[in-house]
Amino acid sequence: MEESRTIISTNPGRGYEVLGEVTVSTEKEITEKVFKARQALEGWRNLGVDGRVELLRKGVEIIRGRKEEIAQLVTREMGMPITQSRMDVDLSLDFYNWYLDNASECLSPEICSEDNNNIHRIFYEPLGVAAVIAVWNFPLSNVIWGVHQNLVVGNTIVFKHSKEVILFSRLIEEIMGSCGLPEGVFNQVYGDSKIGDILVRQDINLICFTGSTETGRYLYKIGAEKLIKVILELGGSAPGVVFEDADVDNILESIYYGRFLNCGQVCDGLKRLIVHESKFDEVVEKLKKLLESKK
Numbered sequence: 035m036e037e038s039r040t041i042i043s044t045n046p047g048r049g050y051e052v053l054g055e056v057t058v059s060t061e062k063e064i065t066e067k068v069f070k071a072r073q074a075l076e077g078w079r080n081l082g083v084d085g086r087v088e089l090l091r092k093g094v095e096i097i098r099g100r101k102e103e104i105a106q107l108v109t110r111e112m113g114m115p116i117t118q119s120r121m122d123v124d125l126s127l128d129f130y131n132w133y134l135d136n137a138s139e140c141l142s143p144e145i146c147s148e149d150n151n152n153i154h155r156i157f158y159e160p161l162g163v164a165a166v167i168a169v170w171n172f173p174l175s176n177v178i179w180g181v182h183q184n185l186v187v188g189n190t191i192v193f194k195h196s197k198e199v200i201l202f203s204r205l206i207e208e209i210m211g212s213c214g215l216p217e218g219v220f221n222q223v224y225g226d227s228k229i230g231d232i233l234v235r236q237d238i239n240l241i242c243f244t245g246s247t248e249t250g251r252y253l254y255k256i257g258a259e260k261l262i263k264v265i266l267e268l269g270g271s272a273p274g275v276v277f278e279d280a281d282v283d284n285i286l287e288s289i290y291y292g293r294f295l296n297c298g299q300v301c302d303g304l305k306r307l308i309v310h311e312s313k314f315d316e317v318v319e320k321l322k323k324l325l326e327s328k329k
Contacts, residue, residue, distance in 0.1 A: 041224065043201045046113045053110060056200045059223040061232050064192070067221035068236040071163045071190040074218030079160050079188045083141050087134045090185060092213045094130055097123065097174075104205065108173050111199050114296055126174045130182055137186045160188030161263060162239030167230050167253075169245040170196035171299040177206055179267075180242045185220065189240065192221045194230055196245075238262065244301075270302045276309040282316050286324050294328075 039058040044050040059067075078086065097104065105119035114122070144156045164184045168176035173195070181191055195203035207222040223229055227249070234241050234256050241264045243253050250266040257264035274289055276282070292304035309317050 039225075041197050041200045041226070043111055043199075045110045047110070054201050056204055056224050058225040059229055064223050064229065064232050065236060067192050067223060068163060068165075068233075068238060070218035071192050071221050072237060074216055075160070075162060075190050077216055078190055078219050081188075083137050083186070083188075086186060086188065087137050089213060089215055090182065091134055093182075093209065094127060094134070096209050096212055097127060097130070100209070104174060104202075107202050107205060108199070111201055112170050112173060114172075114299075118296055122172055122175055126178045129175070129178050133178075133182055133186050141187060158187065162189060163237070164189040164191050164240040164242055165233050165236070165238045166191055166193045166242045167233070167245065168193070168195050170198035171296060171301070173199045173202045174206075176244050180244060181220070184240075184242065185215075190219050190221075192223060192233060192236075192238070194223045194225065194233055197224075197226045200224060235260075241265070243267070267301070271305045272302045274304045274307045276307065276313050276317055278310040278312050280310075280313060282313060282320055286320055289321060290324055290328070 038060075040055045041058060042055045043053040045053055081089075101120065101123045104123055105116060108114050108119040108122070109116045141158045143158070145153060146156050147154045166180040166184060168180050177193075177195070181193055184191055193206075195206065203222065203224060210220045210222075223233060234253060238260075239262055241253055241257050241262065243250055243265070244267040247268045250268040254264050254266065272292075274292055276285065289304065289307065295303060307317070
């Protein structure tokens, strides 16, 4: 029997006070959930795009109705400022609705070439069971981007969120359980990188990962060994550029938010600033004053 482990959730803004704890999934539980996802695949595929969209629309209203609860938990558990937590719920719903509203058009067969004798069409079919692993910096958006796109196209899911937002992860499982999805379509596991490693070595057809470049490289190798598709959204090194003719006063706020949005925890956040030498002193002086005013 595997030894039971727990992950403790803390509030980084309140001296890491304990918020709660969640039991880590065992290897046996992970294997069982992958099996359930495999068993549910045919029925989920056969619902068709319209049938899947109809069921998934219930999630929009559930999330909208629990917006404040979601935002407050995100702020307590990972430190996103509350105004941005609320904005992230709204942004996530925008993405969610776009997927649902455009699914039929995006997934319709396409004629890629034709002549007097032949018509060549592309048909979009589900890949199978997707292992989706998300990072903690935008807890809800990363769920929508990783999980719901896969569900719309007909894949079934085994999902693991970051251990840094383990209570939020449990809330997602509760919300998904209220959507009326067929059993096995959405499955969730809990744990750290060791659990993610167990998950991606199961009988899956796709790995979707959002997180660090180091982990992405590791998962890419596993996907290559298994000959399965791997989708990675990793860190970046986004520059800002200030040209000679720039209106410095007009761009300061953009520079500030490019670096400090979500306390700087953004994959494509501003990592470096390249400034024309004629504007350098002005940018440094005014940016310093702006930063001091934000304290």
